[in-house]
Amino acid sequence: MSATVKDNDRLLLTVFVILVLAGPIVLAPIGASYPDLLQRFAIYGVFAIGFNILFGLTGYLSFGHAAFLGVGSYAAVWMFKLLNYNVIPALVLAVVVSAVFALVIGYVSLRRSGIYFSILTLAFAQMMYNLAYSVLTPITNGETGLQVYTDDPQWLQTAGSPTTTNLFGIRMNEVFWKPEFLGFEAQFNYGYYFAAVFLILAFYIALRIFRSPFGMMLRAVKSNQNRMGYTGLNPRPYTLAAFVISGMYAGLAGGLLACMDPLAGAERMQWTASGEVVLMTILGGAGTLLGPVLGAGFIKYLEAIFSKVNETVLQDWFSFMPDWMGDALSFVISPFVGEGWHLTLGALFMAIVIFLPGGLIDGARQLGRWIGGGFGGGDRKPAHSPVPAE
Amino acid sequence: MSYLTVKNVNKRFGGLKALNEVNLSVEKGTVHAIIGPNGAGKSTLLNCFVGRLMPDTGIVDFDGVSLLGLKPYEINQVGVSRVFQTPEIFGDLSLIENVMIPAFARRDGAFRMHGWEPVENERDLRLRAMDMLADVGLAPRANDVAGTLSRGDKRRLELAMCLVQQPKLLLLDEPTAGMARADTNATIDLLKGIAERGLTMVVIEHDMHVVFSLAQRISVLAQGTVIAEDSPENIKGNPKVQEAYLGGAHL
Missing domain, CATH: 3.40.50.300 (P-loop containing nucleotide triphosphate hydrolases)
Incomplete structure (x- = not known):
């Protein structure tokens, strides 16, 4: 049995790496191959993978993880302001600072479990949001958001170095290859590949944790915390370690967001952002390895599609119909698109929770079993699921 | 020498006195059974050994270490x-x-x-x-x-x-409850085998067949008080026990 688990994991990892690296091509046919969206897929993938280490394994539902995302962004932008536009120090500080915050918030919140834990994390995140929005304006630049100004010190900025975020001269926003692919345009961008390296790393670390004794202990926490205590294990440090690790993932994601666009705003910490990562994880499949990445990609893709659609676009779609019919249809659909795309998300979320409690990954697995029948045997993770690279 | 020592343990839940001056002394390498009618306080007593409950007063010592105030995982790490x-x-x-x-x-x-x-x-x-x-x-x-x-x-x-x-001490709360007879016998054999290797055990049990096949020593708990502590033979013949436990019927 042990050999097959290892082999499956190796296959899973290989397929994951290939799909991520081929992201711009794989996603070109669905019109998702442009830098901004690709970067979002990778970054929110990191965020969701980290969240899943806490929620998927231990069952502790944090409703405040966006706080760490925001902290990571602020830390990164401060590094841009103080040093220069190099992304490495920014990411290092983002991860370190979010780890410190996660340690403090986790230490307090993990004294309670269940709904009380969720409320505590939510309260902390809202406190941090409000602090960032108003009280701590000198550090966060309040409502406007933190950004780099020309009069910032930038001690390490030399005359020749780029004035946008870069990795030792490689600009994050640069598109280095724009091939036509089956009639679709694919955009290869340095920022995406930089984030993709972290996505792969994040996935690999999560895989190691899932298969390790530590991961087993975290699942034991979820399964029966009482028994854990009577078995001689102290659940607290295990849950705290998981909390800090997932906080660091969130901080890394926040730092990466700032690396792609050197801005940080308080709204990144708002409860809606915390809720979003919960949705991503559950939608994709909590407790599975690929699920959260899939969920993150799914939500970010839908967001990109639906929020772009507006009244004019709808009119355009239905222009072939008689006027009254087109008007009626666009009247029905318009609340679900543009600003209102969350309505669509909500409906989809409900549908998935009701009909696919295991999330998208469960759906893919069932589909795989349905189509493939025997082939591949009883593989636990469908390595051939449609677009896990998102 | 007493391995697990319980002295004058009291536990009150509101108006109910669940444990009243309970004393217990478990020898190393023996199987000690605690029997008694429903609601006698057997499980409450066991909960006081593993950190689930804290007695109001009294002493619970195991192998020279006080178990009171320790968290469940600490008690397990001591060997219980x-x-x-x-x-x-x-x-x-x-x-x-x-x-x-x-x-x-x-x-x-x-x-x-x-x-x-x-x-x-x-x-x-x-x-x-x-x-x-x-x-x-x-x-x-x-x-x-x-x-x-x-x-x-x-x-x-x-x-x-x-x-x-x-473990140094194994606590069993009704290990055969809800088991079919065949399973019960298999479990008794299993526990006997373990006991022969010298593991100290405290067993709470309703099934007298189990108790008398395993235990070298029996404490009888009734309404939160230990009314007898003796060898199985003597317990069987003890009229006080029969009175409290079975309302006078013969064991």
């Missing part, structure tokens, strides 16, 4: 394992994982971060856990999810989880 009346297992995990977790706890203590090497690499622990599962007759189901077991099997799994830790 417990089987519950309703089996407490990791229902979402496989049987082999259920047994490996306590083995980890014994080897590595209350917390140790093993976040990198896969569980499969722990061959020694795995083998030990497999042996333990074989001992309780669950080896063929090692990779099944524990929650799918029958109640009797869950209890045997829980027993394996305790035994793999090689």
Whole structure:
């Protein structure tokens, strides 16, 4: 049995790496191959993978993880302001600072479990949001958001170095290859590949944790915390370690967001952002390895599609119909698109929770079993699921 | 020499005096049974040994260490394992994982971060856990999810989880409750085998067949008070016990 688990994991990892690296091509046919969206897929993938280490394994539902995302962004932008536009120090500080915050918030919140834990994390995140929005304006630049100004010190900025975020001269926003692919345009961008390296790393670390004794202990926490205590294990440090690790993932994601666009705003910490990562994880499949990445990609893709659609676009779609019919249809659909795309998300979320409690990954697995029948045997993770690279 | 010493333990729940000046002395290497009618305070007493409840007054010492005020995981690390009346297992995990977790706890203590090497690499622990599962007759189901077991099997799994830790003291709360007769006999044999290896046990049990096959010493609890502590033969003939326990009927 042990050999097959290892082999499956190796296959899973290989397929994951290939799909991520081929992201711009794989996603070109669905019109998702442009830098901004690709970067979002990778970054929110990191965020969701980290969240899943806490929620998927231990069952502790944090409703405040966006706080760490925001902290990571602020830390990164401060590094841009103080040093220069190099992304490495920014990411290092983002991860370190979010780890410190996660340690403090986790230490307090993990004294309670269940709904009380969720409320505590939510309260902390809202406190941090409000602090960032108003009280701590000198550090966060309040409502406007933190950004780099020309009069910032930038001690390490030399005359020749780029004035946008870069990795030792490689600009994050640069598109280095724009091939036509089956009639679709694919955009290869340095920022995406930089984030993709972290996505792969994040996935690999999560895989190691899932298969390790530590991961087993975290699942034991979820399964029966009482028994854990009577078995001689102290659940607290295990849950705290998981909390800090997932906080660091969130901080890394926040730092990466700032690396792609050197801005940080308080709204990144708002409860809606915390809720979003919960949705991503559950939608994709909590407790599975690929699920959260899939969920993150799914939500970010839908967001990109639906929020772009507006009244004019709808009119355009239905222009072939008689006027009254087109008007009626666009009247029905318009609340679900543009600003209102969350309505669509909500409906989809409900549908998935009701009909696919295991999330998208469960759906893919069932589909795989349905189509493939025997082939591949009883593989636990469908390595051939449609677009896990998102 | 007394291994587990309970002196003048009192526990009150509101107006109910659940334990009243309870004294108990368990010798090393013996099986000590606690019997008594429903509501006599047996489980309450056991809960005071494992950190689930804190007695209002009194002393609970094990092997020279006071167990009072210790957290459940600390008490387990001292060497006390417990089987519950309703089996407490990791229902979402496989049987082999259920047994490996306590083995980890014994080897590595209350917390140790093993976040990198896969569980499969722990061959020694795995083998030990497999042996333990074989001992309780669950080896063929090692990779099944524990929650799918029958109640009797869950209890045997829980027993394996305790035994793999090689505890100094094993507390059993009705280890055969809800089991079919054949299973009960198998469990008695299993426990007898363990007792012969010198493990100290405290057993709460309703089934007199089990009690008299296992115990070298019996304490009788009635309405929160120990009314007798003696050898099985003497307990059988003790009129006070018969009065309290069975309303005068013969054991």
